[in-house]
Amino acid sequence: MKMLTQQDYQEIRCWVLRNARPLDLALWKYYFEDGQREDIIDALACYQNEDGGFGNGIEPDCWNRESSPYATMIAMGMLRKTGFMEQEGDRHPIVQGIFRYLESRVHCDGEGWHFCIPSNSECPRAPWWTYSEESNNIQSMGITASICAFILLYDSRKSSLYNRARSYTEMILKKAAGTSEFGEMGAAAVWRLLGDLIQCGLYASFACDSLMERITEAVDSSIERNQEKWAFYTPRPSEFIWGPDSPLYKKNKDIVKKELDYLIDTRTPGGVWNITWSWYDLGEMYAKEFAISENWWMASKALDNVCFLKNFGRIAV
Structure with a gap:
């Protein structure tokens, strides 16, 4: 079995320490070096605006300073993955700010939160972040599903935002049951939403059983198996x-093994x-900005890849 050696790991670590943003560096130290969760929150707060939403390039491919639903969703994901919500819940000011931003209904309509916002087009960005109503129509299902899951898990059941999230969730699940167009992240986001509905005790309320099977198949079929x-x-x-406890792992052991081997084989030497x-x-047009963004992404993806290797026991002790 191929392993990431300790020398490999140290080369990756040194690269990350030299190149990562403070936020990704705090995440690296938290996951691999007994770092403090508070350091992640301190770094994350630098991307939060006064309206409670997030922007300021937290998404490295979009340097918009304005708060957006997508950028706020990224912050939510970090809060969840680090276990912050289970420890602090909705009491912390950073979370209260998120709920305040979502309650404002900015960049939101009757079907959910928008994928991209108009001011994206005024800043350095990847082309897919240029404002487009067509992109919003296709891609907003995934963002809305992710945001709804966060609200249903952590907001007060008495809040108007909670009730709106329930309404959006009902619309999303009905749409998902009758469409094959999920956008880039829609199927996976709906699949995770269904899992979160189980966690927060709402699964039976939406009669999700038949949809769970369909969405699981859609997510499984979206995995690229050609190396x-x-x-x-x-x-x-x-x-x-x-990790080994992921719902899709059992039927995908072989392809997971191939990716683990692939990651060990394809790292840039040193x-x-x-x-x-x-x-x-x-x-x-934005050559300088992309060069910076590329470095940010490489550090972020290094964190993801090392976590993946670690979860499957592929880092030599």
């Missing part, structure tokens, strides 16, 4: 299977992994 395509931007197993995308034509 030759992994050098390009495509969904690898690690996007949906984080460094980390290259990203698999660029800013295309906008990369010429």
Whole structure:
């Protein structure tokens, strides 16, 4: 079995310490070096605006300072993954700010929160972050599902925001039951939402059994199984299977093993992994910004990859 050696690990660690944003560095120390969760929160707070939402380049491919639902969703994900919500819940000011932003209904309509916002088009960005109503129509299902899950898990059941999240969730599940167009992240987000409904005791309220089977199949079929395509931007197993206890792991053991081997084989000697995308034509306009964004992403992806390898016991002691 291929292993990431301690020398490999130290090379990755040094690269991350030299190149990562303070936020990703705090996450690295938390996951691998007994770092403090409070350091993550301190770094995360630098991306939060007065309205409670997040922006300011927390999404490295979009340097918009304005708060957006997508950027706020990224912050929510970090709070969940680090166990912060279970310890602090909705009492912490950073979480109260998030709920305040969502309650404001900015960049939100009758069907949910928007994928991209108009001011994106005024800042350095990847082309897919240029404002587009068509993109919102296709991609907003995934964002709304993720935001609804956070609200249903952690907000007060007496709040108007909680009731709105329940309403959005009902619409999302009805739409998911009758569509094959989920956008890039919609199927996976709905699949995770269904799991979160189980966690918060609402699964039976939405009669999800038949949908769970359908969405699980959709997510499973979205995994790219051709290793030759992994050098390009495509969904690898690690996007949906984080460890041996992941629901999709049992039927995907072989392809997970191949990705674990692939990661060990494809790391840049002495460094980390290259990203698999660029800013295309906008990369010429924002060459300096993309070079910075690329480094940020490489550190972030190094964190993800090392977590994945660690979870499957692929780092030599």
